Amino acid sequence: MGGMKTIIKKELADHFASYRFTIIFALIAMVSLITAYMVGWKIKTEMEGMASQSAFLLLFTLPGAMGLFSLVQFVAFFGPLVGLVLGFDTINRERNEGTLSKLLSQPIYRDVVINGKFLAGVVLITVMMVSIVLVITALGLIVMGIIPGIEEVWRIIVYLIISIIYISLWLGVAILFSILFRSPATSALAALAVWIFFSIIFPYSVSVLANNIFETVEDNPEAIAQRAKIVKVFILLSPQELYTDATATIIDPTRKSSRSIITSGAGPMESLSMARFSGPLPLIQSVLIVVPYIISLIALTVVCFAISYVVFMRQEIRSL
């Protein structure tokens, strides 16, 4: 069982030494810091005298001055890219360089290779997410004097767990594509296509479709509720929506309904309205709501893996 450890170690060393990881980490750290800093100032100036405790989570959910992304939205949108970048060429590059046959002519099982690569990626994703959250927390604490309460710390931890699972799902997708396609360029493209589909095309077309299908139905409240329900079910087929919904429940407990950044056009000030501070969902409740989402995300990852295993086990490993 030394095989798995050895592969994880090697993958980690490779990633840490790679420009790819450095660049993407730097990019994400930079955006997070700038956004957190701006949001921090906004909170400080606009909410003088409010209980500072409830302001902590706003560091993550309010959009920065660029008016575009809150940190949570940023991770929802670009997190998949991290997973994809970490995995899209992991098997096919080794196949093309002939190192895959070297690896597999050693006494290790084939699935150990996939598992090792995946776990190494998960470790990296965890390091990335945890360090970003820690830095933002420190920034809020030291610069803005925003102190998190116990409950908020728990919420952030649950948020971290969901985020790591979510990005890992995309890592799983990327690994699958690196098995399916011989050329890294093709698998990168395919992975990007899936990402764009679920980030932009899917949510958009579901709401358009729903509007068209139910157009004829008269606009009584029941019909509208019905429509909203159906849209919701479809939307939840998308990992992005699963993730946005889940994190919104956890980290933005006062928010009544949540949507991804593409479908919601809410301006920054709307989110600051005082209504949001009435009756937040208790932590336990939020967690209970979120568990099925987490299970769904894990299930999607497992599906990716199942396909990866089946294909990889039967595949020719020689490069041709």
Next chain:
Amino acid sequence: MSSESVIETQELTKIYYGRAAVENLSFSVYAGEIFGFLGPNGAGKTTTLLMLLGLTEPTNGSARVLGMDPAREPIKVKSVIGYLQENMGFYSDLNARQMLQFIADLNDIKADNAKERITAALQTVGLAEEQDKKIAAYSRGMRQRLGIAELLIKDSKVAFLDEPTLGLDPDGTNRMIELIQSLCRDKKMTILLSSHMLHQVQKICHRIGIMIKGRMVAQGHMDQLAEEKFGVGKEQYTLEEIYMKYFQEA
């Protein structure tokens, strides 16, 4: 030489997309010998090696390596076979020592033991001075020797060498040939050697198999093969003559 067979195949067949790459291949390699595996490009030599390693599933037939079926017990088989690939397949951003350490780890060789073995192996193949260079900067010959070092680390009982002298200069070729002989003599490895360099094969191989279009057309000792083709009378022959004779007839 004992006549216990280390590698044995029965009717081994591999079909790629309706075309047989290896067809009804039956042959044996005995303990402690160097078996020369000859054949033109595309004859199916590499495919055969991959099936013996359990890296490719045979379409038909069976194989045994030290009594084990590579399709059933691939892990055990891989732990006793050292494989020098055609394209070598090294991680080019590692240096020699790191690469060998990686192989040692994958083979569960204990750290202290591995360190000694690596030092000794690098010494044996003449890479001790270059061990801190990245493999990316290695010449073809150095890579080939690193491949041999890998077999020494694994301390494998059986070695599959797929064209180990490909692209080497005359001096490099001679050094490689000597290394291979020393694996057989000092390490008691049984060696299956695929090569196009008939002159060298003639020098070091105990027995020979000639594979053409997926079929083994001849196997045995050089004298036997010569006798088959030229009759008993001929005293002087080269492997090249024998090979060409078989090749033209096929």
